[in-house]
Each structure stands twice: as structure tokens, then as C-alpha cells.
Amino acid sequence: MGTLVIENVVAGYGSGPDILKGLSLTVESCKAYCIIGPNGAGKSTLIKTIAGLLKPRSGRIVFKGEDISGLRADQVLQRGLCYVPSDRSLFPDMTVKENLRMGGFVMRDSRLVDQRIDELFVQFPILKEKSAQLAKTLSGGQQQLVAIARAMVLKPEMIMLDEPSLGLSPKVVQQIFGTITGLRDQGLTILLVEQNARKGLQISDVGVVLDLGTNSFEASACDVLNDPRIQELYLGKRHQTEAAEECQ
Amino acid sequence: MNQILQILMLGLCLGGVYALMSSGMTLIFGVMRIVNLAHAAFIVLGAYLAFWLFKLWHVDPIVSVAVTMPALFLIGIGYYRLVFARRADNPRFTDLTVLITFATGLVIEGVLAFFFTGIYRSTTPVYAQKSFLFGDFFLPQSQVYATVISIVLIVSLWLFLRYTRIGNAIRATMQNRNAAQVVGVNVTWISTLAFGIGLAMAGASGSLISFIFTFYPAKHVAWIGMIMCLVVLGGMGSLMGSLVASFLLATAAAFVNFYFGASYAPITFYLALFLILLFRPQGLFGKKVEG
Amino acid sequence: MAENTVNQSLTTEKTFLQPKKGNMWVKAGIPLAILAVLILLPVFQIVEGTLNYWLHMMMYIFLYVIMAVSWNIIGGYAGYVSLGHNVFFAFGAYFAGMLYLSTRISPFVSAPVAGILAMGFGMLFGLIALRTRGSTFIISTIALVLLVAELLDNWKLTGGTNGLAMPMIALDGRVAKIPYYYYLLAAMVLCIIMAYFIKHSKFGLALRAISQDETKAEVAGIPTRSYKILAFGISGLFIGLAGSLWGSYLTYLRPSIFLTVALGTSIVLNTILGGKGTVAGPIVGTVIMTLINELVVAKLGATELNIVVTGLILIFVLLFFPEGIVGSLKSANKLPSFLDWD
Numbered sequence: 001m002g003t004l005v006i007e008n009v010v011a012g013y014g015s016g017p018d019i020l021k022g023l024s025l026t027v028e029s030c031k032a033y034c035i036i037g038p039n040g041a042g043k044s045t046l047i048k049t050i051a052g053l054l055k056p057r058s059g060r061i062v063f064k065g066e067d068i069s070g071l072r073a074d075q076v077l078q079r080g081l082c083y084v085p086s087d088r089s090l091f092p093d094m095t096v097k098e099n100l101r102m103g104g105f106v107m108r109d110s111r112l113v114d115q116r117i118d119e120l121f122v123q124f125p126i127l128k129e130k131s132a133q134l135a136k137t138l139s140g141g142q143q144q145l146v147a148i149a150r151a152m153v154l155k156p157e158m159i160m161l162d163e164p165s166l167g168l169s170p171k172v173v174q175q176i177f178g179t180i181t182g183l184r185d186q187g188l189t190i191l192l193v194e195q196n197a198r199k200g201l202q203i204s205d206v207g208v209v210l211d212l213g214t215n216s217f218e219a220s221a222c223d224v225l226n227d228p229r230i231q232e233l234y235l236g237k238r239h240q241t242e243a244a245e246e247c248q
Numbered sequence: 249m250n251q252i253l254q255i256l257m258l259g260l261c262l263g264g265v266y267a268l269m270s271s272g273m274t275l276i277f278g279v280m281r282i283v284n285l286a287h288a289a290f291i292v293l294g295a296y297l298a299f300w301l302f303k304l305w306h307v308d309p310i311v312s313v314a315v316t317m318p319a320l321f322l323i324g325i326g327y328y329r330l331v332f333a334r335r336a337d338n339p340r341f342t343d344l345t346v347l348i349t350f351a352t353g354l355v356i357e358g359v360l361a362f363f364f365t366g367i368y369r370s371t372t373p374v375y376a377q378k379s380f381l382f383g384d385f386f387l388p389q390s391q392v393y394a395t396v397i398s399i400v401l402i403v404s405l406w407l408f409l410r411y412t413r414i415g416n417a418i419r420a421t422m423q424n425r426n427a428a429q430v431v432g433v434n435v436t437w438i439s440t441l442a443f444g445i446g447l448a449m450a451g452a453s454g455s456l457i458s459f460i461f462t463f464y465p466a467k468h469v470a471w472i473g474m475i476m477c478l479v480v481l482g483g484m485g486s487l488m489g490s491l492v493a494s495f496l497l498a499t500a501a502a503f504v505n506f507y508f509g510a511s512y513a514p515i516t517f518y519l520a521l522f523l524i525l526l527f528r529p530q531g532l533f534g535k536k537v538e539g
Numbered sequence: 540m541a542e543n544t545v546n547q548s549l550t551t552e553k554t555f556l557q558p559k560k561g562n563m564w565v566k567a568g569i570p571l572a573i574l575a576v577l578i579l580l581p582v583f584q585i586v587e588g589t590l591n592y593w594l595h596m597m598m599y600i601f602l603y604v605i606m607a608v609s610w611n612i613i614g615g616y617a618g619y620v621s622l623g624h625n626v627f628f629a630f631g632a633y634f635a636g637m638l639y640l641s642t643r644i645s646p647f648v649s650a651p652v653a654g655i656l657a658m659g660f661g662m663l664f665g666l667i668a669l670r671t672r673g674s675t676f677i678i679s680t681i682a683l684v685l686l687v688a689e690l691l692d693n694w695k696l697t698g699g700t701n702g703l704a705m706p707m708i709a710l711d712g713r714v715a716k717i718p719y720y721y722y723l724l725a726a727m728v729l730c731i732i733m734a735y736f737i738k739h740s741k742f743g744l745a746l747r748a749i750s751q752d753e754t755k756a757e758v759a760g761i762p763t764r765s766y767k768i769l770a771f772g773i774s775g776l777f778i779g780l781a782g783s784l785w786g787s788y789l790t791y792l793r794p795s796i797f798l799t800v801a802l803g804t805s806i807v808l809n810t811i812l813g814g815k816g817t818v819a820g821p822i823v824g825t826v827i828m829t830l831i832n833e834l835v836v837a838k839l840g841a842t843e844l845n846i847v848v849t850g851l852i853l854i855f856v857l858l859f860f861p862e863g864i865v866g867s868l869k870s871a872n873k874l875p876s877f878l879d880w881d
Binding site: 283285331335342343344345346347348350351352353354355357358359361362465469470472473476477480484509511512514515518521522526529 | 620622667668670671673674675677678679681682683685686689690692693800801804807808811843844845846847848849850851853854857858861
């Protein structure tokens with residue numbers, strides 16, 4: 001049971017106002033969730049709070065039956081919950097391989113880390129090709145791939161991706177979404193935050209709309225895609241028919 | 249020609265020591281974005297420690313590295329925990345650290361002056377007065393030893409950063425603090441450790457300079473001036489940069505010393521600083537202007 | 540978007556901080572009374588002849604108030620911390636001193652010129668150093684002090700480390716301090732008035748925008764670079780002027796008096812203790828620190844402990860009261876109105 005349960009979580013930065021105002025959400029295992037919502041709705045804050053980078057002010061986060069709210073980031077990672085930040089957050093002056101090794105930082109067994117990296121090289125041959133290059137010399141899409149692979153080193157049960165399409169060209173976005181679909185098919189639970197709401201929902205099972213720090217709407221991704229209000233707000237009218245077709 | 253070679257050798261011979269002095273400050277800035285203006289004061293503290301070990305128990309100042317490094321390491325950890333650890337998220341953190349560490353330097357200076365007065369000190373092991381002679385050239389033994397040990401320490405630091413798990417975590421934190429957190433590095437712990445290591449380097453520098461320079465409590469002002477120039481010239485936070493800058497400026501200062509007189513040598517450093525600010529504010533190895 | 544937020548927050552702040560016109564006289568009463576006492580103090584000296592120590596103390600405070608209030612313009616309003624403002628002080632002193640020794644033009648005459656030249660020098664330095672921000676800028680200001688100190692130590696024309704000797708003023712010891720006293724008092728009052736008007740001008744508003752978020756200020760159309768350079772220059776004006784008077788008052792000029800790093804720091808400490816960026820803060824901070832220093836030297840008799848105390852107070856204030864006395868009182872709504880000029 002890789003279920004993640006978020007109960008009435010309140011969170012914010014420093015002494016600032018609450019960004020999440022009592023948010024509740026249940027993420028069932030082996031499903032892909034796409035979180036959409038306007039700027040400032042608290043999408044990234046939610047992911048950071050789950051990942052242990054931000055302490056919730058109140059509320060509980062339970063993963064696989066264990067309360068993980070208030071754990072440090074490394075402790076959350078060790079429980080199989082990984083996070084890919086929106087700025088990709090690579091180590092610019094390290095090679096691709098070193099970046100992947102850092103992905104296994106919380107694992108003590110360095111041979112196991114190398115073994116995992118070799119497995120990932122099979123899955124993503126392009127990374128093997130570039131393994132000796134410095135991360136800062138890669139293209140945006142390749143960097144995103146490294147960031148995802150870096151999270152995969154830990155063989156997580158659940159992966160959270162914050163705006164993986166940010167700043168990438170449509171063609172590259174397509175590839176990245178293909179990769180994410182691949183992860184879903186491997187049986188990973190996926191929590192995706194996406195500005196590109198339509199694309200995100202297309203590869204997800206469940207759509208969640210955040211507004212003003214609470215969960216305002218939750219339904220199957222298809223229903224969200226077809227909901228007229230959502231279409232008007234986040235998807236743009238012209239996609240209406242397209243979306244309906246894609247859902248078939 | 250021989251003369252120029254001789255000056256070059258003398259300059260390079262001091263370069264290693266300068267590199268050791270600036271390496272700790274660079275490490276501390278790189279990992280924590282703390283501009284440690286108390287660094288030279290900690291070096292002077294280390295030098296006094298070496299001085300009293302030498303005077304009271306005749307501990308060779310080179311051997312005293314084994315004491316000054318751990319001592320300053322512990323001081324560094326305590327100082328970081330006490331003053332900085334809980335403030336690392338302050339948006340004005342770097343500016344704040346400049347003033348706090350500067351004030352700390354003054355406090356150390358005052359305390360040292362109160363206990364040990366302003367008398368000029370230095371340790372005097374037998375090799376302090378001897379020179380290596382080969383052909384037409386000479387090199388003071390003390391400077392050779394100090395530079396060799398400095399280089400050994402810097403290489404060890406480099407190996408540690410490069411090939412150990414904790415060293416990797418330190419490097420990762422230097423390159424991208426956020427990303428380090430994302431992959432599970434406990435950056436608070438790493439920062440504390442790095443501050444300790446940075447000050448351990450200051451402690452070692454203190455032991456080594458105790459027999460190549462004279463020192464007194466207020467001496468740290470001149471040294472911090474020099475170290476600052478090396479760190480900025482190298483591009484704040486780049487270890488390689490400060491290493492190159494150290495050898496470059498040590499040699500330049502040796503030439504200025506020879507042609508214009510010893511009292512002009514420090515000016516070399518400050519002029520280099522302003523030239524670099526004028527033409528390349530990000531320093532030789534820096535990436536961008538620090539915000 | 541960014542533009543709006545900056546403008547909005549600043550305009551609301553400005554109207555909020557505008558002093559109310561009604562209680563102006565009540566508010567100005569205490570400062571004016573203090574000024575009256577300061578103006579009358581030398582009269583008692585002439586009559587009684589026992590106040591020389593107090594005159595000296597007061598002049599010392601005037602000098603440090605000038606330095607702190609001036610520093611506040613770049614360091615407080617614009618947020619660019621300089622640890623090298625005593626360079627302006629040395630600049631004024633050496634300029635007026637050397638001019639006097641070669642042409643016999645009195646520092647009393649040349650002081651304003653020294654101030655203006657110091658301002659020009661500041662802008663020149665700013666042209667180079669203000670290309671950087673944050674810590675690199677602070678470092679460059681320390682390097683400036685050290686560089687100028689080294690140069691003056693080695694320059695034959697300025698007497699190197701021995702410095703220059705100036706003749707004593709040709710007046711009886713009973714009244715010798717008085718011309719300096721009034722000159723410095725006038726300079727201090729002008730300096731404070733200038734700082735007040737800058738704070739409440741559009742220029743001051745722009746400087747505060749720079750200190751809050753320079754990138755946003757730039758986006759909002761503020762010529763940040765030239766404003767910073769101008770602010771840095773202005774902050775040297777009265778310090779240069781005071782320097783030329785102080786050199787002649789001391790009768791000797793030495794790098795070890797004018798160009799210590801500790802002096803540059805104490806300017807910063809005084810301002811931060813009182814309240815960085817406020818009009819009254821630098822004055823309050825300077826008076827308190829001068830009294831503390833007098834106490835430490837008098838009671839403990841050790842200058843070494845003096846810098847320990849300076850350093851510890853600075854650390855303490857930075858960690859626990861970064862807003863300073865005036866700023867903290869204002870936040871708590873407990874600031875007496877006669878100190879509230881922001």
C-alpha cells in the first residue's frame with residue numbers, strides 16, 4: 001500500500017502567511033495524479049511540504065501508514081518518496097554520472113548505487129552517452145531527464161514532479177511526458193504539478209484542482225478535462241473538442 | 249635573469265601558504281555564503297596557539313598543526329552553531345555575515361591584545377634562520393617547509409572533497425544548496441562541518457605562518473585584506489580560483505617587493521582587487537556577479 | 540507586475556511615514572532645546588573656563604554624528620554597507636592639511652572645498668566599486684581603506700607613517716576650541732537636515748527601493764547605477780568637510796588615526812545600533828556608543844577591551860535588534876515623537 005494521505009495540512013514560508021490552508025488529498029498507489037491550479041495556489045508548496053523541505057504548520061502527511069510530516073528530506077527519500085524540482089536543481093559542475101551518484105546519496109552502499117545507475121543507463125541510453133559531461137553543458141530536455149533519473153536511483157515508490165515541462169520546447173515536452181508515462185506504466189505512483197494542464201491531465205488518472213491553498217476539485221483526469229469550468233479557466237475553449245476526443 | 253628566477257622562486261614559495269590561508273575562507277563562502285572576515289583573526293589565534301606550544305613545551309610549530317587544526321575545527325563548529333546555523337534562511341544572510349564576522353575579528357583581536365599585549369611574536373625553530381642553497385639560488389627553509397605542508401593540506405582537502413561521500417555532499421552544497429537538500433543532504437550539518445574544516449585550515453595556516461612572519465593581535469587586519477583580495481580575485485567561492493590567485497599575487501608581490509620595497513608589497517594585492525573589479529567583477533574563476 | 544508592487548509598497552509607506560503637520564512644534568521642541576543648549580555651551584566655557592572637556596566630548600559626538608548620518612544615506616537608505624567611509628575623513632584632513640602647509644589657506648576656508656572634492660572622489664570610487672553588490676562591495680570598501688592607508692604610509696609628501704604636523708590655532712587655550720565647535724555644530728545640523736530632506740525626496744524613495752529589491756527598482760525605471768553613485772558621493776560630502784577641520788583641530792595627521800578599520804566599523808556600528816535607514820537612528824546610536832566608549836575607557840582603562848566591547852555590541856545588535864533602537868521602538872509603536880522623523 002503506497003498510499004499517501006494528506007490531512008488538513010497548513011504550510012507557508014518563514015513567518016509569511018499560510019500558503020496551504022488545510023489541504024486534504026489522498027493519493028492512491030500506482031496511479032498518476034496531476035495537480036493544476038492558478039499561480040500561487042500552493043502547488044509547489046504542497047510538493048515541498050511532502051518532500052520534507054518545508055515543515056507543515058499543522059496537519060498530517062501519512063505515507064504507507066507512517067506519519068512522515070516533519071521528517072527531514074533525507075528521511076522522506078529513504079521511505080521511497082522522491083521529488084524532482086521545477087528548476088531541475090542539478091549540480092552544474094558535476095558530470096551526469098556524478099549527479100546520478102548524488103541521487104543515491106542517502107544510500108550507504110555505493111556499489112548498489114552504481115548498479116542502479118547502470119540499469120538507468122539501459123533505460124535512458126542518452127544519459128550513458130553523456131555520462132561524462134558536466135550537467136551545465138546539457139540541453140534543457142536532457143537536464144530534465146537527468147533530474148528524473150537522479151530521483152529514480154533510489155527506486156522510489158512514488159515520484160513527485162514539479163513542472164517538468166517548464167522552459168522546454170513542445171517536441172521535448174512530448175518526450176519528457178513520454179518518459180513520465182513510462183514511469184507510470186512501471187507501476188510508480190506519480191504526483192505531477194503542471195502548468196500545461198491539458199498535457200498533464202492526458203497522462204494522468206486523476207486530476208486535482210488547487211485553489212487558494214485548498215483542494216477545490218478532484219475527479220478522474222477525463223472528467224476534469226471535460227469540465228466546462230476547468231476548460232474555461234485552465235485549458236482554453238478551443239481545446240474542448242480535442243480534449244473530449246483524446247479521452248476516448 | 250638569475251635574479252628574476254630567484255624572485256619568482258621566492259614568490260611561488262609563499263604562494264602555497266597564501267593558498268592555504270585563503271582556502272578555508274573560500275570553502276566557507278562556497279558552502280555557506282558566509283564571508284568570514286574573522287578568518288585572519290582565527291589564523292592569528294592559531295599562530296598564538298602555536299607560539300605558546302612552542303614557548304612552553306618546545307613543540308615544533310610544524311608539529312603543532314596537529315593541535316591547531318582540531319582546536320580551530322571545534323571552535324568553528326561551536327561558532328557556526330551559536331551564531332549562524334539558525335539564520336541561514338535569512339534573505340540578507342550574506343550581508344549580515346560580513347558584519348558579524350568582522351565584529352568577531354575585532355573581538356578576537358581585542359581579547360588577544362588584552363592577554364598577550366601587542367608585542368610582535370614569532371616562533372623560532374632551528375630551520376627558521378636557515379636557507380637551502382643551490383648554485384646561485386637560495387630559498388629560506390621555513391618558507392619551503394610551510395609551502396610544502398600547505399600544498400599537502402590543500403591536496404588532502406581536494407581529495408577529501410572529490411572522493412569521499414561527505415566531501416561530495418560538501419561540493420554538492422557548494423554548487424546548488426537546494427538540489428543538495430532535494431537529494432537528501434542535510435545541509436545544516438554539512439555547513440557546520442564545512443565551517444569547522446574551513447577554520448581548521450585557518451588553524452594550520454596559523455601554525456605555519458608563526459615561523460615565517462611576525463604577528464601581533466592587530467595583524468589580522470592586514471592579512472584579511474590580503475586574503476579578501478585573493479578570494480575575490482579567484483572568484484568568490486572557487487577553490488581553484490583562490491589557489492591560482494594566491495600563486496599569481498604572491499609572485500607579483502615578490503617582484504614589487506624587490507623593485508619598489510617591502511612596504512609596497514601589500515599594495516599589489518589591493519590594486520589587483522580594484523583592477524579585477526574594474527574589468528571582471530566576477531573574478532578569474534567566478535560565474536556571475538554575486539547578488 | 541513587479542513595477543506595481545514596488546511603487547505601491549513605497550507610496551503607501553511614504554504617506555504612512557509622512558510626519559503629521561499638527562504636532563510639528565511639540566515634536567521639534569526637544570531637538571530645538573538641545574540645539575539651544577549646544578549653542579550656549581561655549582558661552583559657559585568663556586565665562587567659567589571649566590568646560591573644555593565637555594566641549595571636546597561634544598565635538599567628538601558632532602564628528603561621529605556627521606559620519607553616521609552621512610553613512611546612513613548609502614548604507615541605510617540604499618542598503619550598500621561600506622566599511623570604508625573613514626577614507627572620506629582622511630581625504631578631507633589630508634587635503635586641507637597639505638593645502639595649508641603649502642599655501643597657508645586655512646582649513647576653515649578650505650573645508651567646504653574638501654567636502655566637495657571628497658564627494659567627487661567618492662563618486663569616482665563608486666564608479667568602480669558599485670559595479671558589485673552585497674559582500675563583494677563591502678570587501679571592496681575595506682580594501683579601499685587598507686589601500687589608502689598603505690599609500691599614505693609610504694608617500695613622502697604626506698609624511699608617511701609620521702604624518703603631517705599642523706600649527707595650533709592662534710587663540711588662547713580658553714577659547715581655542717570654540718571656532719571648531721561652532722563650525723562642526725553647523726556642519727552637523729546641515730548634514731542632518733540634508734539627510735532628512737533626502738529621505739523624504741523622490742531620490743530617497745528611489746534609494747530605499749534599491750535597498751529593498753534592486754532588480755525591481757531597475758525595472759520600475761529608476762536609474763539605479765547613477766543614483767547609487769550619487770548617494771555614495773553625497774555620503775562623503777560632510778565627512779570630508781569634517782575631516783579637514785578635525786585634522787587642524789588635532790594638529791597632526793597620521794594614517795594610524797584616520798585610516799583604521801576600527802574607525803570605519805564604528806561608523807557602521809553607531810548607525811546600526813541607532814537604526815539603519817532612519818533619520819534619528821544614527822544620532823541616537825552615536826551618542827549612546829560614545830558614552831559607552833567613554834565609560835569603558837574610564838572604568839576599565841584598556842583600549843583593547845574597547846574594541847572587544849565594540850565588536851560584541853555590534854554582534855549582539857545584528858543578531859537580535861537588526862532594526863536598531865529607533866527602528867525597534869518604531870515597530871513596537873513606542874518611539875517618542877521627537878525621534879520620529881521618518
